[in-house]
Amino acid sequence: MSVARARRLIGLRRRGGRLGGTRTGPPAPALRRDQGAWLLAAAAMAIAPHAGWLPGWIGALGLGLLGWRALLLWRGSRPPPGTLLFALALAVAAGVRLEFGHFFGREPGVAVLVLLLGLKLLETRAARDIRAGVLLCLFLQLALFFEDQSLPVAALVLAGTLPALGALVALADPDGGERERLLTATTLLAQGLPFMLALFVLFPRIQGPLWGLPADAFSARTGLSDTMRPGSISALGESDEIALRAAFSGPPPPPAQRYWRGPVLTRFDGREWHAEPAAESASPSYTPQGERIDYLLTIEPHQRRWLIALEHPGPARPPIRYTGDLRALAAEPLRARARFALGAYPHTPVGVAEAPAVLASATTLPADSNPRSRRLAAELAAGARDHAEILERVLARLRALRLAYTLRPPLLGRHAADEFLFDARRGFCEHFASAFAVLMRAAGVPTRIVTGYQGGEINPIDGQLVVRQSDAHAWTEVWLQGRGWLRVDPTALAAPERIDGGLAAALADAGELPLMLRADMAWLRGLRHRWEAVANLWNQHVLGYNPERQRELLARIGLGADRLAQTLGVLAGAAVLLFAALYAWSLRATRVRDPLARTWERFCAKMAAAGAARPAWQGPQDYAEELATHFPAHAMELRGICMLYARLRYGPPAPEQQLRILHNRIASLRLK
Numbered sequence: 001m002s003v004a005r006a007r008r009l010i011g012l013r014r015r016g017g018r019l020g021g022t023r024t025g026p027p028a029p030a031l032r033r034d035q036g037a038w039l040l041a042a043a044a045m046a047i048a049p050h051a052g053w054l055p056g057w058i059g060a061l062g063l064g065l066l067g068w069r070a071l072l073l074w075r076g077s078r079p080p081p082g083t084l085l086f087a088l089a090l091a092v093a094a095g096v097r098l099e100f101g102h103f104f105g106r107e108p109g110v111a112v113l114v115l116l117l118g119l120k121l122l123e124t125r126a127a128r129d130i131r132a133g134v135l136l137c138l139f140l141q142l143a144l145f146f147e148d149q150s151l152p153v154a155a156l157v158l159a160g161t162l163p164a165l166g167a168l169v170a171l172a173d174p175d176g177g178e179r180e181r182l183l184t185a186t187t188l189l190a191q192g193l194p195f196m197l198a199l200f201v202l203f204p205r206i207q208g209p210l211w212g213l214p215a216d217a218f219s220a221r222t223g224l225s226d227t228m229r230p231g232s233i234s235a236l237g238e239s240d241e242i243a244l245r246a247a248f249s250g251p252p253p254p255p256a257q258r259y260w261r262g263p264v265l266t267r268f269d270g271r272e273w274h275a276e277p278a279a280e281s282a283s284p285s286y287t288p289q290g291e292r293i294d295y296l297l298t299i300e301p302h303q304r305r306w307l308i309a310l311e312h313p314g315p316a317r318p319p320i321r322y323t324g325d326l327r328a329l330a331a332e333p334l335r336a337r338a339r340f341a342l343g344a345y346p347h348t349p350v351g352v353a354e355a356p357a358v359l360a361s362a363t364t365l366p367a368d369s370n371p372r373s374r375r376l377a378a379e380l381a382a383g384a385r386d387h388a389e390i391l392e393r394v395l396a397r398l399r400a401l402r403l404a405y406t407l408r409p410p411l412l413g414r415h416a417a418d419e420f421l422f423d424a425r426r427g428f429c430e431h432f433a434s435a436f437a438v439l440m441r442a443a444g445v446p447t448r449i450v451t452g453y454q455g456g457e458i459n460p461i462d463g464q465l466v467v468r469q470s471d472a473h474a475w476t477e478v479w480l481q482g483r484g485w486l487r488v489d490p491t492a493l494a495a496p497e498r499i500d501g502g503l504a505a506a507l508a509d510a511g512e513l514p515l516m517l518r519a520d521m522a523w524l525r526g527l528r529h530r531w532e533a534v535a536n537l538w539n540q541h542v543l544g545y546n547p548e549r550q551r552e553l554l555a556r557i558g559l560g561a562d563r564l565a566q567t568l569g570v571l572a573g574a575a576v577l578l579f580a581a582l583y584a585w586s587l588r589a590t591r592v593r594d595p596l597a598r599t600w601e602r603f604c605a606k607m608a609a610a611g612a613a614r615p616a617w618q619g620p621q622d623y624a625e626e627l628a629t630h631f632p633a634h635a636m637e638l639r640g641i642c643m644l645y646a647r648l649r650y651g652p653p654a655p656e657q658q659l660r661i662l663h664n665r666i667a668s669l670r671l672k
Contacts, residue, residue: 031073031124033073033076035130035174038166039133039134039137039170040066040073042133042134043066043117043118043136044066045156047117047118048063049160051063054107058095061092062114063118065122066121069122072122079122079124088119092115092116093112096111099111121133130167131171134167137164137167141161144157149543151538163185166185169184169185169188195578204550224302226263228265228273229430231409233451234430242468243302243308243453243467243472244467245464245466245536246465247296247298247463253293255455256499258454259452259475260471261312262451263452264448267364268366268369270368270414278327282321286350288312288314288343289349292345294343296339297339299337300337302334305321305331306327306330307320307327307330311326312326324355328342351484352482354446354484354485359446365438370442373418373421376421376442377438377443380394380443384443388480394440394443398432399493401421401425402425403421403427405428405494407428410426412431416434420435429473429474432493433474436476449474449477450476450477450487451472452473454471455473456468460529474491475488595659599663600620603641612626620645627639627642637665637669640665644658644661
């Protein structure tokens with residue numbers, strides 16, 4: 001027990017220069033060092049994680065302000081003057097305005113709060129300031145979910161809540177020990193967990209982002225695009241971000257069938273391929289037939305409607321839309337992780353009766369682009385009986401060119417197909433697909449490019465197929481009379497290993513591979529498999545807990561939609577019982593007293609019955625003086641009882657015999 005606490009509780013007050021006469025020396029800081037340590041720890045855990053998303057100078061300045069406050073606290077100095085803090089606040093506002101160009105939005109709003117928290121702690125003088133600082137810390141913890149809602153961030157927010165509760169405990173009990181405060185904060189956090197779980201079950205997640213301003217709610221987007229130019233897909237080869245997962249109801253299809261269809265590119269301007277608008281319908285333009293592959297698709301948000309489904313999709317749940325160029329679309333842009341129960345028919349003939357306008361668009365080339373490729377195409381098409389023979393001739397010529405597959409292709413100029421085929425002869429999948437499409441179109445064969453993903457890796461922990469951005473791929477479709485659109489993957493001519501073994505199997509130079517794909521990093525991939533399996537459980541059962549999942553959960557425990565009133569009643573009753581149990585426990589905790597406290601309470605009750613009740617704030621020594629005034633004949637005995645209690649309560653540990661002496665003196669006290 002600290003001396004300061006003993007003096008406050010016993011009632012030792014300084015008067016006139018003796019035990020607490022007029023105070024001399026520098027004034028004590030308004031924020032106590034122990035309280036400030038809890039508050040600074042909470043602020044640091046609230047600000048530091050935002051440094052990964054905010055501009056570097058904002059995170060550094062926010063932590064620097066905390067360091068300044070910690071230095072003042074350590075030295076016992078007074079907070080800076082208000083005029084200086086006001087000037088700093090204006091400078092902070094101006095800096096944020098210059099950095100972002102505005103104040104409204106997720107990033108500038110969080111940036112302002114980070115810096116204002118540091119400034120708020122610098123001016124902390126009263127309990128109200130401490131509470132305001134704790135509230136800012138909690139809001140910044142919540143703001144982490146604006147950027148990332150993964151399991152590590154949730155654990156970080158939960159950990160950051162602990163020092164915030166500790167700061168409130170230090171404020172409520174300024175004389176408690178640090179271990180006691182930590183235990184109290186942990187208890188409060190543990191008591192809140194059941195209510196958190198109950199609220200989680202009762203109130204499913206709102207589908208969509210936490211941040212709703214149109215300017216930046218859906219600004220982040222990675223992955224495929226509706227355009228393709230040389231180098232656009234090879235840039236994705238370095239990324240190991242997950243694009244989608246698939247859980248198959250049976251054995252997964254072989255790698256040669258794992259073509260995940262995305263944007264279809266038809267228009268070519270000489271260098272860049274573009275997607276064209278396609279008609280939509282509620283049912284596919286083909287009749288699904290042949291083998292069916294059932295799977296559950298979990299696709300990461302990419303702000304577009306593309307489903308990136310396995311070719312060729314059939315009816316789905318929830319319902320999807322189908323386009324004339326054989327794509328599957330969601331009803332709305334995928335702004336949050338979504339799941340679809342799909343079926344694929346890889347052997348279904350598609351586009352057999354294609355519209356003439358579509359075929360004409362698939363044979364168009366700019367008149368002044370890639371002249372060498374045009375001449376080669378005319379040579380290969382001469383004397384051919386049909387388009388199928390032209391296809392065979394073009395494929396044979398590409399094999400003869402011995403083109404090389406590389407993740408780091410050279411830069412190409414205006415006539416990219418010519419430079420790839422006749423000069424560089426090194427490229428990634430988009431180079432192969434683009435050059436092949438140019439040759440086929442120049443020969444009069446309808447051809448288009450399909451972008452998406454090819455392959456994927458089975459996670460041995462949960463058995464799901466994981467498709468990453470590094471699996472991004474481009475291939476072509478050729479239309480043949482009576483057969484419709486046929487998939488032709490020109491990359492397989494130079495790197496057949498790419499189709500069956502993925503990117504790692506296709507690249508001869510291991511130095512080109514991303515770290516996780518290298519053969520000597522198998523142990524690291526094993527750790528990643530385990531972590532991704534855990535993260536997938538979090539995504540499916542926590543982040544994916546929507547109203548539909550809620551109904552499924554309640555139905556499994558016998559509380560279906562037909563018993564909604566009973567369901568709500570049971571859950572509400574359980575919550576009330578839990579509150580009542582915690583309240584009863586808290587009352588019991590307040591009633592528990594040690595023997596010394598019970599003895600002192602009996603003495604105070606005895607004095608109250610005699611007309612001299614003790615105020616709750618009054619210490620034993622002041623109470624003794626007040627009792628001596630009321631009962632002068634017993635002043636010595638009353639002072640002796642109060643001082644003995646004070647010694648036992650605030651002095652070194654005393655033998656149990658002293659407690660019995662105090663008990664006997666109180667019992668034998670008779671006031672006349």
